[in-house]
Amino acid sequence: MAQISLTFPDGNSRDYEAGVTPQEVAASISKSLSKKAVSAQIDGRHWDLQWPVEHDAAIAINTNDDPAPALELIRHDLAHIMARAVQEIWPDVQVTIGPVIENGWYYDFDRAEPFTPDDLGRIEAKMREIIAARDPVRTEIWERDRAIAHYRERGEPYKVELIEAIPGDEPLRMYWHGEWQDLCRGPHLQHTGQVPADGFRLMSVAGAYWRGDSTRPMLQRIYGVAFRTKAELAAHLTMLEEAARRDHRKLGREMDLFHMQEEAPGQVFWHPNGWSIYTSLQDYMRRMQRAHGYVEVNTPQVVDRKLWEASGHWDKYQEHMFIVEVDEEHAREKAINALKPMNCPCHVQIYNQGIKSYRDLPLRMAEFGSCNRYEPSGALHGIMRVRGFTQDDAHVFCTEEQIEGECARFIDMLAQVYRDLGFESFDIKFSTRPEKRVGSEESWDYVETALENAIKATGHPYTLDPGEGAFYGPKLDFKLTDAIGREWQLGTFQVDPNLPERLNASYVAPDGAKRRPYMLHRAILGSFERFIGILIENYEGKLPFWLAPRQVVVASIVSDADGFVGEVTDMLRKNGIRAEADTRNEKINFKVREHSVGKVPVILAVGAREVEERSVSVRRLGDKGTRSVDLDTLVAELSAEAAAPDRR
């Protein structure tokens, strides 16, 4: 029997017979390790304790104390245990796939009747039985034909399709959890008792297309979450409650920011408080754009289809556009228009007025462009995904040599904006040519290289996302992480050689020749609607002072103070602070509670003493105590704080 040498994490190595399993290796080290072992890493690859090792390798034994492999195994085994439980309860249900995902797993089933929330309880109970039974897990490698025949015989076409999609040179592995069998690449735990019976929960049922393809059958998906301990599960559930507390739809109502109604699905009715946030943000962005060399324009909402045909959107996105037909009685000629779903074709129209010289480039053209897109009904979500929205959109017309500089300039601006708005870091994703695309391979080669050089030159780290570019060009996407760790994709920077071509944009080069400019599509916030939703959730409604719709409430403690309350409120307003007086006949406790719940950053209480001293008692949102401040100090303090970050 051949010998192999296995090297342990401490650098020592030991010889074993080829085909030794990590379980045997662990047992050779100590009894306790063999008991605690859950899986191994063989040359860095996650390895089942039952799989033989045939060659020299680096080996590490994983135990339940190694979170990443342990969670992977627990979740993966639970996926199988759940599938087994479902088939034990409903033998006619077909199983398909069940991968591990963030925080848990899901498994997709084919079943005529959808699962009900009540079914989840039954399934969970059955799963606990399986866990309590401590059924052994075993695995075998099967011949392809045998596996296909097995699933054909059982009438499991989904599994047959899965097997057929696995490359021919890859071994097919079967796993058994007790008597229950599933095709699976593994690794798995050693018996069902190794998953924590109190560390998981089935969360929800949802439809999901087979293989993610909307033309294929819809399966029933069950989602579960799982952790190593009951405490970790509880912490996760608490985090979900935290996210629900921050929900912008809930806070939007509580803070009286906006509403939506069924007569205008996917569109926002901004209330005074919400519109205040919107305009503060827009004013800030307008100043930033000016400071970074943009000109601002505004273009029509209703545009003849001829322009959309020319730009290519009519062909590609017609079903997502609001089409506007004017009644012939009202129009001389029947015209078919569309609400603009984006601003770029209109910006090219402005660019095309007059002849442009290379001296005019780069031309940075910005618009707070109101767009309408007929988003699929299932995509709508609060103010985050809507049908009517406004982008902080801009297009940079430039030469190919200018792409790199414009990219760097854009990232500078974006970094400053994100920092000003309370997000310290962001991730960059570089997306290259997709399968469906326009333009020559040479052109793609050129712009991908240019964009990659540009991003490299800025020194920002980035990850590659092959095949995810726009149909007309490669792009950079910018993602940030919010206060509770959720990621949001916001900014974008896209190189487009296509639209200038289609809409015949040109400039006169130094040699007198007519050339095509490149067009760079870029946005930092994305849409105001979505970004404000993100801000609300990130800050849990407690917006920074400069963005808060009601910055200060001046509340009287006794009605004798009402006059002074009015005086203080007026003075703050004259100094540009959004202040309101609250002289209702209510106790100060009541007013403090109400305005605290309403997320007003500063409450000023005024009673007899303050009137006497011409001062106010300042209470900050989130603070317990108060302090007494004279009016001059108050105005100086609040004015400084009310200034937007770019004005400090």
Next chain:
RNA sequence: GCCGCAGUAGCUCAGAUGGUAGAGCAACGCAUUCGUAAUGCGUGGGUCGGGGGUUCGAGUCCCUUCUGCGGCACCA
């Protein structure tokens, strides 16, 4: 768009088995003038998402439609 769930007062929600609606908070009125997260009492408020049907009778049962929610798909 697809699968599932839901829609009752401004908000949160209750209304076995069909017998024409109820609570808390909010609003409004009165009293109370009170020192930092809910003062007391009283009053008003709903064509039960829309349309159609079954029935003597529908919030409740059936059909249809709209909207929302959770996923999937989509996201120029």
